[in-house]
Amino acid sequence: MTAFLEAWRHRPTHQQVWALAAPMILSNLTVPLVALVDSTVAGHLPQTQDLGAVTVGSAVYALPVWSLGFLRMGTTGFVAQAKGAGDASGLRTVQAQALLLAASLGLLVGGLMVPLLPWLVSQMHSTPLLSGRALDYLYLRLFGLPAALLNYALAGWFIGAQRARTTLALLLVTNIVNIALNLLFVPGFGWGVPGIALASVGGEWCGAVYGLWRALQMARRLDGTIDWRAMRAWQHWRPLLMVNRDIFLRTLGLEGVFFSLSLLGARLGDVTVAANALLLNGLMLTAFGLDGLANAVEALCGHAIGARDPHALRRALIVAGGWSLIGSIAYALFFSAAGKLFVNLQTNLPDVRDAAYRYLPWLAALPVVAVWSYLLDGLFIGATRAREMRDGMLVSVVFFAWLAWFARGLGNHGLWLAFLAFMAMRGMSLAWLGLRLRHRHAWIA
Structure with missing residues (x-):
């Protein structure tokens, strides 16, 4: 005792x-906000199938994204241990590994999802009109998958490096851009469901670009170097x-x-x-x-x-x-x-x-x-x-x-x-x- x-x-x-928990709590609170904005924008479109298409499309898109969430959790522990050991080279090497893995999985899984989308949407037993609009949404939404996975890897690295405020900034950039583009593309340009998908893609890529920029800044302040020779070996x-x-x-x-x-x-x-x-x-x-x-x-x-x-x-x-x-x-x-x-x-x-x-x-x-x-x-x-x-x-x-x-x-x-x-x-x-x-x-x- x-x-x-x-x-x-x-x-x-x-x-x-x-210092770590408060920014992460605020980060978590941004997640339902974006879903709420997507639903609200879709709910004000003229056809009821538009809201259903976004709901169905979001559920299908969540399958690979949630399943690959290990890119965040798996990165955090290695980064935190490297920081605790004062291993600057380890910090930079884990960063490179995580980003390469996220980009590779984003391209691979995105390519595999394309032929599967009609079958996945059909399992929802929706009307032909709703299914068609959901597919239109998903074909565009998949362009953001590599960025979404890069954001997972970046968030994991920032958390492990005890940069929770940077994680919050990453999510704020992603979500604020998403919301702004939603309002521009849908009520502004009248693009409907495809506009909602493009807004999400734009938000994910803007977040990824910001995160990569911040990660590069932090890496440059570290003394070590990336061990490229070791990264070519399976054991690494x-x-x-x-x-x-x-x-x-x-x-x-x-x-x-x-x-x-x-x-x-x-x-x-x-x-x-x-x-x-x-x-x-x-x-x-x-x-x-x-x-x-x-x-x-x-x-x-x-x-x-x-x-x-x-x-x-x-x-x-x-x-x-x-x-x-x-x-x-x-x-x-x-x-x-x-x-x-x-x-x-x-x-x-x-x-x-x-x-x-x-x-x-x-x-x-x-x-x-x-x-x-x-x-x-x-x-x-x-x-x-x-x-x-x-x-x-x-x-x-x-x-x-x-x-x-x-x-x-x-x-x-x-x-x-x-x-x-x-x-x-x-x-x-x-x-x-x-x-x-x-x-x-x-x-x-």
Whole structure:
């Protein structure tokens, strides 16, 4: 207990945590803003199919983008450890590796997506007119995929290098340009759905150009050089690729659970699936704040591991963990006291409101249960321990599937029970794996 209190009272660590977390929280808040602007602009077009086309197109485009999110997480840990070790050459080399990997995957995946788009859109069972406009949107939107992946790699590098404000600036440039071009292309030029797609592409490329410029500026201030000879060898790429592979598999498992939640909820009726969607928006709201603290854990714990400083590692984890717990309790109290207001702001349909009210206790419990998986994800990402993250997610997914089947007689309450248990198992499995590593003195070699 003395060591815990000593770590919590370390004011410089509090300052470091919030210097990283605050910009990341603001960065996260920009994400729903752009989606809201896209929907609003599309919603004011003359045809109802226009809004549907943007919705369907955005959902299809999100498949490769979210699946390749490992480009951000996989980069952060290596950069944080190189910074902690004072390895300037390592910082520059990881930057070059991440950007080359992002550009290559952007071109490769974009090329593979083109012939798949008609089939993917057809799975939405939309009308021919809506499907056609969704395809028009997607064919243009894919031009931004390489830039979107470059932005992932750049954000990962900036976070690992403890440049959270630069990450915020990167997202602000991307999103402000997107919003401005939306207003110019659609209401101004009357380009409709293609204008919305081009606005997103323009925002992504402007963000990428800004990010590359800032990354080049920072790299020039470093003393080291890029080890191009080593980068031609497979062994130099292997650690980064293995970490990215395991994070990719972990992400697929997580997406599978969310997809199952929607699928199983749909079987319980239209009202139930709509109510669940409103409550899951509460989970996303929680993630905006708590993920910012998890990002701080990634950078600070990775730095401590690179510097071989176990005391700094413990302080970063305890301070960020304490603030994460405080934040999760605040969210839980908010949903307990104002849950009905939160639901009412999202819909005026009486049946959906009444259904959502019945499941609000699950939403109120979720932040306090889920916070530990966010926090420990940050620790394992900073330590580049992606294999353990993958294994913990696999155990959690299997547990969710078993409990969802076992509790199927409880209806939607059973589904929420399974999901809450899944989030709890994520945290417990990572905690158990973390304790094993601690007992083996493996966190810091």
